Amino acid sequence: MMARVKMISQVAALVGGVLCLTALQAETLPSSASAQAARPKSPELIQLELRQNQQAMAEAAARAEAEARAKAEQEASARAEAKARAKQAAREKQLSDATSLMNAGKPADAYALLLPNEFERAGEVRFDYLLGIAALDSGKPDKATLALERVLAVDPNYAGARLDMARAYYQLGDLARAKNEFNLVMKQxxxxxxxxxxxxxxxxxxxxxxxxxxxxxxxxxxxxxxxSNINGATSQAQIPVPAFGNLVFTLNQSSLETADTYAGFAGGLEVNHLLSPVWGVYAGTDLRTRSHASHREFNNADLAARAGFSYSRNEDVFRFGFMGDQYRFGRGYEPEPYRYGTGFNAEWRHPASPSDQLTLFGQFTQNRFVTTGMTVQDHDLTLMGASWLHVLGNGKSVVYGSFVGGRESAVAPVTSTNPNGGRPDGDKTLFGLRAGSQITWNESWDYLVGVGIQSGKYSRENLAFMAQRSDTTWDLSAGVNWHWDSNWTVRSQLAVSSNKSNIPVYSFDRNDISVGIRRDFK
Incomplete structure (x- = not known):
């Protein structure tokens, strides 16, 4: 028993020794994997590993950048949305505040609130409509039409905007457009x-x-x-006459320049009747008188009458009419008229632009003298001309210019006292230019100035002065009007004129200063 135990112990010791030796060998002998790892790497392998590492780092950086960009875009989008919401809220608040002002009966305040943003918000139907009705209800129909036109350009069927557009035209006095807009709304x-x-x-x-x-x-x-010269006569009392060897003749007082104060009266009436939208008729009369304080022999009165018809096409106006004139001269205007005039005239008025008007005109008049000794002055006058009128930026002041050309044809018959017929100086060819302006300072004051020049040449030699008569006349006028209301006007005016002739008896200078009061009936 003991021997068996001893044997077993010896065997165990032997096995333990073998195991220890095996373990020791395992620690001292390298494995195949370690040996493989201990060998040096090839350049190709090192490059591959480097590329792999770089790619991994780039992918990581790209992911980080994409994440940062996405986050920034989200934050920017959030800020933009917040700003847009704030702006829209401000826009809505402006419209809401303006609506509240309108409902409170304060359209002028509503218009003042909206006006600063008109340029930015023009084209927005709600904004333009609110701006339009605020302007209209605060007495600015011209501004209202601009805003309402934008509304109707976007939405032609917006009945409310069209109705308010009609109201705006009505307030502006453009009744034709107002009527058209009202009828369009009725159709809706x-x-x-x-x-x-x-x-x-x-x-x-x-x-x-x-x-x-x-x-x-x-x-x-x-x-x-x-x-200063009520009879338009020369101031040269002694005139040398070539036909008599320059013998000096002395003019009588009535043929010399005579100054005087005067009182004038004028009145007129005209009636216009429309037969249709394009055809009309008119008639009118004017009376002008002048009475002098000291030289009543130069008192005069001029009665004129006219009648005719007019035709309108688009914005052009054509007029054709007949006229008559009777001029009386003398203390009590004498039993018979001094001169008669009858004739006709025609004109065409064309608006070349909203601020410019062109007028072409023509006239034919027969002038016949009644006073003994004056019938040799009978003549027919033919005139043609054109004028241009321009309205300045304020819509009230104007400047104008015109030219005229014509001929006086002497028609006195041949008589024993006028063996050659016609008048001593013959026919007259004339040409004239005129320019001026009327400047409106405000509702009460306006100023007028005008200047003109006219030349006239006669066809016959004047037998007494052995020359063909040639005259040049210029005139200058300036005045001030005071309107104390729309129907009453007080005018002060200065008119200066001068006629220079190669025949001295016809040369003269003249100054006229006056103050007048006028009442218009419309």
Whole structure:
């Protein structure tokens, strides 16, 4: 038993020794994997590993950059959305505040609130419509039409905007456009309340058009003044006459320049009646008188009458009429007229632009003298000319210019005292230019200035002076008007003129200063 135990112990010791030796060998002998790892790497392997490492780093950086960009874009988008919401809220608040002001009966305040943003928000239907009605209800119909036109350009069927556009045209006095817009709204079948309002406007327009078919205008005017040459005569009392060897003749006092104060009166009436939208007729008369304080022999009165018809096409106006004139001269204007005039005239007025008007005109007049000794002055006058009128930026002041050319044809018959017929100086060819302006300073004051020149040459030699008469006349006028209301005007005026002739008896200078008061009836 003991021997068996001893044997077992010896065997165990032997096995343990073997195991220890094996373990020791395992620690001292390298494995195949370690040996493989201990060998040096090839250059190709090193490059491959380097590229792999760089690619991994780039991918990591790209992921980080993409994540940062996405985060920045999200934050920017959030800020933009917040800003847009704030801007939209401000826009809505402006419209809401303006609407509240309109509802409170403060359209002027609503217009002042909206106006600063008109340029930025023009084209927004809600903004333009609110701006338009605020302008309209605060007395600015011209501004209202601009805003409402933008609304209708976007939405032609916006009945409310079209109705307010019609109201704006009505306030501006453009009744034709107002009527057209009201009728367009009626075709859109508006509510009954709107229809009743439109009907009132259309009735008012119809009543105005009926009244306008026949229109009367008139005026009365009184003047006080001083004229340095009431008879338009020369100041040269002694005239040498070539036909008599330059013998000097002395003119009598009535043929010399005479100064005097005077009182003038003028009045006129005209009626215009429309036969249709394009055809009309007119008639009118004017009376002008002048009475002198000391030299009543030079008192005079001029009565003129006219009648004719007019035709309108688009914005062009054509007029053709007949006229008559009777001029009286003397203390009590004498039993018979001094001169008669009859004839006709025609004109065409064309608006070349909203601020410019061109007028072409022509006239033919037969002038016949009644006073004994003056019948040799009978002549027919033919005139043609053109004028241009320009309205300045304020819409009230104007400048103008014109030219005229014509001929006086001497028609006195041959008699025993006038063996050659016609008048001593023969026919007259004339040409004239004129320019001027009327500047409106404000509602009460305006200023006038005008200058003109006219030349005239006669066809026959004047037998007494052995020369063909040639005259040049110029004139200058300036005045101030004070309007104390729309119908009453006080005018002060200075007129200076001069005629230079190669025949001295016809040369003269003249100065006229006056103050007048006028009442217009419209």
């Amino acid at each position: 079948d508006p509510p009954e309340a709107a229809r009743a309002t439109i009907k009132k406007y259309l009735d008012a327009i119809r009543a105005y058009e009926e009244a306008k078919k026949t229109r009367f205008t008139g005026y009365l005017e009184g003047t006080l003044g001083h004229d």
